[in-house]
Amino acid sequence: MAWPEGYGRRVLAEVDSTNAEAARILPELAGPEWICALSQTAARGRRGRAWTAPVGNFAATLVMRPTEAPEVVALRSFVASLALWDAFAELTGAEAALGLKWPNDVLLNGGKVAGILLEGLAGGGLAIGIGVNLLAAPSAEQVEAGAVRPVSLLEETGVRISPEQLLDALAAAWAVREHAFVTYGFQPIREAWLARAARLGEVITARTAKDTHTGTFETVDASGQLVLNTAQGRVMIAAADVFF
Known part of the structure; x- marks a missing residue:
């Protein structure tokens, strides 16, 4: 799978948080860059919640400098959701089992397999953090009461995917969806997202x-x-x- 032109790629053995690393490296970047960590020591999710990230799961951040207004930049959570859906579908063939949960989760057989965290950075940067339960999922006791049950890609599909494999597929899928977003606006992204939305009409x-x-x-x-x-x-x- 060809790495998309114009995007940097760095894979780290260990880091505190890929979003934190994105903030540190932003000043030196000439263009968007993917950061993937094989181990995170201080991972976090939305609203400062801890994110359980055992070795073998996927932790990555795309850091970029978008030029649109903040309300448009925020719509990239939908772009990221679709790119994850595309990558999962390509790697597992499990399209029918996948769904998108507003605002920024990906579901597999009704359980949460991935989460997305957008953070604005000093200097006009954007960090799009993505965590995926590739091999293992947190227990029910580790998530908020009433939350969607966590699941892993391996347990639900039987397909074992490495972080680097997912990084390559996700980066390629993102580049396609991002090009569509920048070229045609949010409407086609919105329509594609709604076509995959979990619990629509319920x-x-x-x-x-x-x-x-x-x-x-x-x-x-x-x-x-x-x-x-x-x-x-x-x-x-x-x-x-x-x-x-």
Whole structure:
């Protein structure tokens, strides 16, 4: 699989966090770069939560300097989700078992196999951190109550993939989706994401820092917001944790 032109590639034996490494190396970069760590000592997920990352699982960050407005830059969580879906489908052939969970998780047989974390960096940088349970998943006790059960790619598909294999497939898939996003905007990305969305048309719960909303998952709007049809009417949600 050809590495995409214009993207750097570095694989580290160990690092504290690939997103932290992205912030450190940003000043020296001439273009976007993928950082993959075979071991992380201080991995983290959304909202500062710990991310369990045993050796053999995938931990990587794409660091780049996007030029769009912040609300457009944030839509790259959907680009990353689609690129992961593409890479998993190519490597496992398990398209029918894959789904995308708003705002930034990938599901396999209904369980969470991957998570994405976007962080803005000083100097106009963006770090897109991606964690994948390739070989092992956290136990139910290690995740938030009510959260989607964690699963691993190996356990669910029987396919053993190395971090470097996934890095190469993901980088190639990302380059295609990113080109489409930059060229045609969010609409085709949105349509492709919705075609793979988990629980679309079903009742779900979205929990923000202040409120909890339960309603039918109607769509994702043109700005990436979750749209729920609730008993109180349609609600647009910019950021939340979603529970099924």
